[in-house]
Amino acid sequence: MAAFYAQRPSRSRSPRQERPVALKKHKCRFCGTYDLCEFGRDEDFCSSSCYIGASKGIEALDWDTSEAACWLGGEGLDRWKRQLVSVLRDGHALLTTLNEGVLRRVGVPKRKAKEVMQDVEDLRRGAWSQPEPPLKEVPLVTVAEMGERARPGLGWHLVLKDDSLRSYASLCRNAVPQDMAWSWFEQLRTQLPWQDLSDSRYQEEGKYMPRRTIFTVFNGCNCTYKYSGVAVKPTIEPPFVARIREYCVAASGLATQPNCCNINLYRDGRDSVGWHTDDEELFEGGYNDICILSLSLGATRTFEVKHQPGFGVARGSHKGPAETSFAVRNGDLCTMEGKFQRHYLHAVPKEPQVRQARINLTWRWITKHNQVDGCPLCGPGNSRAPLTPSIC
């Protein structure tokens, strides 16, 4: 954490003028330049805006290109600075996209690349271990509230409420009537061009992931969904899937339409999805408040949730049992909201006794369209577009 703050550039505004009362003598952990603190809740910050800035973790590292270049110089990467700066436009990109492969590709020797990545990991840990801003500082309206307002009595409620980690999950049983849900299930099962994916790290040759899948996007988007070693090419959302989306979004009280959907077919209880987080760059859920809306169709399965391994534990280590779980049944809608993808993992475990198939649609908002895929929607300004679902 120290490294994170030590590397942070100082701010130019003068908060002394903004703060008439000084209650405590302190050096602010965010801006580092003030010695008077009036912000009572957390004595390490001089103002609530610094607290909020710091609590945004990676987002708070608002280096520009020249500051990123300066950091690279400090790491002894001067020789490769020109190539690296074109990849790492700013501190945000440095914290989210730099890896050993990027360094090796521009010619950084293996040993040096490893060394640099250790420093980057320090920065990342600092950013990730920040507290989340409380709702009264940075408001967030959950789908449980929005859905209740849009559809009173439909039954939206919170199944996970973690204010300190700004993580929420809302659930609505029977959001879609049973007969309609079963007919959607049949239509999706028989009409979608399902794909089988293989991740060479986990599957032997000729073997596939334990579920079939498809990733739909809006017409005009060309983003591939890449996660844990697989790449799912986009399919333009068929009109009947669009109608399902519109129905579910209306039932949730969300005012904007999610622009993509990951759809899974679990053929029976032997199919599953392991512990993971949907924190891919496309959705920017590793550092922004986001919402993922999920519809379950067909067989009842169990949805499991647990904390991400904490500070000091390798982020890839997913051992340990679920901390929260609930059944997801035909016609149920649920969500993952706020910083859920940053702090929690989720899974649908194998349940060999289940004989029927299940289909799950998870709608998301792509906020950072992918340049590498040549997505025409990629452009300046889209990467920081916040998702603030609002009430209809």
Ligand SMILES: O=C(O)CCC(=O)C(=O)O
């Ligand atoms: O099937 C589910 O309920 C979860 C699917 C999921 O986590 C995903 O598609 O990322």
Ligand SMILES: [Fe+2]
């Ligand atoms: Fe997921």
